[in-house]
Amino acid sequence: MEEEEEEERLRPFVFLMTYMLLKRRRDLNHADIQRRNEIQRRIRHRQYFFQRQRRMLMMMMAGGIRSNVRIRTRPWSTTASTDWWERVVMTEFQPSDWLDRFRMSRETFFHLCDELRPRLTRQDTSFRLALPVEKRVAVALWRLASNIEYRTISGLFGVGKSTVCRCVRDMCHAIVALLTATYLRPPGEQELDDSAQLFLSKWGFPHCVAAVATLHTAIITPSNNASDYANPAGWLSVLSQVAVSGRGIFWDVCASFPGGTDPADIFQNSSLWATAADGGLSPDSQTTFMGKPLRYVLLGEACYPLQSWLMKAYPEEKDRRGSHAALTEPQRLFNRRLSRALRASEEALLRLRARWQCLSKRNDCGLDVVPTMVLACCILHNVCESHGDAFEAKWQAEVAEAESPQPRHRPLPSTCSDQRHADEARNLFCDYFEEQNN
Incomplete structure (x- = not known):
């Protein structure tokens, strides 16, 4: 009887020990399977x-054998791309070749490479040698100057298509990051005075330091909000605003806006507007014109609002019968002189698009790259102009034949955003031109 009770009391303990032994064996088997799987x-x-x-x-090894065989057996059939870059470009290119292919002189090219070296230098890896900075810059400049396909540039320089794309992106970002402070900055007091003298001597418009204009760059159809990029001419574009000095140098650039954006909205929200409204165009507060205090002015198209520091043409207002009311002779004379002076910005933009034809033809880069590319091209334009690099007339002829005309924006109604008493400043210029004419 006592044995049965003892057996009954030990039975739960025996079951527990059996369960623990079985669980331990299962865990060991599972760990062993995991270990074998990890080893495999x-x-x-x-x-x-x-x-x-x-x-x-x-x-x-096979590539080396094929290239050696090709060079030994058929030296006339093809030339290695590295040989073309290292021997032809670097040693045999004449000054005219550098200017025609890279849109700048050899001296300016190597100066640009030295400026961009901190951002474009890459380290060699175990599988390949890094492209030299000079070759990376040459690849990107060739693309900006010609706007040809990546595949063509890839075969020309002996690099992959993805490498061409990466070179263009990296160089544009490096130019904006490193050269903006030097070549695209607000003018100083002496530069303002020099620009005013140039506008007077070259374009016949006094007391003016810059002309404001717009630039449309054709793009491929974006994936989202494509209708926002349709400009007044009906094609898709990215809109940029530029301010051009009397020397044809860009002082201010606002890029990255859809082509359907109102230029007046861009201008009124730009740093240029804030600077001019605060009197930044004339550091000397004693500046006078026609015997009255007046700071230096900007010239703008009819789509901009009239300000005391921004001159635009007199509109031809309609009378009650719907016909255009005739302007006075001084007003017509002002409009003619203004139209002539605005050619400063038109010629600068034409030289920009002719030198860097990625802005004159449809740009097939992504929308995240186009604004940076526009800024980089404006900076490169200033670099070439500052270094005195020649400009070929044939580039301008090619662009005039190939590109679509720049859209014309509708004039802004005079009652919308014109500054009060701004017409008094415009009348001073009418008086000046009338005196000069008499």
């Missing part, structure tokens, strides 16, 4: 790595 995974990974390394070595 590492073995497969190592085999794949060695196979890949062996394939790469075989491809490199």
Whole structure:
């Protein structure tokens, strides 16, 4: 009887010990399976790595053998791309070749490479040598100057298409990051005075330091909000606003706006507007014109609001019968002189598009790259102009034949955003031109 009671009391303990032993055995088996799977995974990974390394070595050896055979047996059929860059471009290019291919002189090219070297230098890897900075800049400049396909530039320089794209992106970002403070900055007091003298001597418009204009760059159809990019001419574009000095140098550039944006909205929200409204165009507060205090002015198209520091043409207002009311002779004379002076910005933009034809033809880059590319091209324009690089008339002829005309924006109604008493400043210029004419 006592044995049965003892057995009954120990039975739960026996069951518990049995369960724990079985669980321990199951855990050991599971751990052993995981260990075997991990060992097999590492073995497969190592085999794949060695196979890949062996394939790469075989491809490199085969490529070397094919190139050696091709050069020995058919030296006339093809030339290695590295030989074209290292021997032809770097040693045999004449000054006219540098200007025609890269849109700048050899001296300016190497100066640009030295300026961009901190951002464009890359380290060699175990599988390939990094492209030299000079070759990266040459690839990007060739693309900006010609707007030809990546595939063509890839075969020309002996690099991959993705490398061409990366060179263009990297150089544009490097130019904006490193050169903006030097070549695209607000003018100083002496530069304002010099620009005013140039506008008077070259364009016949006094007391003016810059002309404001717009630039439309054709793009491919974006994936979102395509209708916002349709400009007044009906094609898709990115809109930029520029301010051009009397020397044809860009002082201020606002890019990245859809082509359907109102230029007046861009202008009124730009830093140029804030600077001019605060009197930044004339550091000397004693500036006078026609015997009255007046700061230097900007010239703008009819789509901008009239301000005391921004002159635009007199509109031809309609009378009650709907016909255009005739302007006075001084007003017509002012409009003619203003139209002539606005050619400063028109010629600068034409030279910009002719030198960097990625802005004159449809740009097939992504929308995240186009604004940076526009800024970079404006800075490169200033670099070339500052270094005195020649400009070929044939570039301008090519652009005039190939590109679509720049859209014309509708005139802004005079009652919308014109500054009060701004017409008094415009009347001073009418008086000046009338005196000069008499």
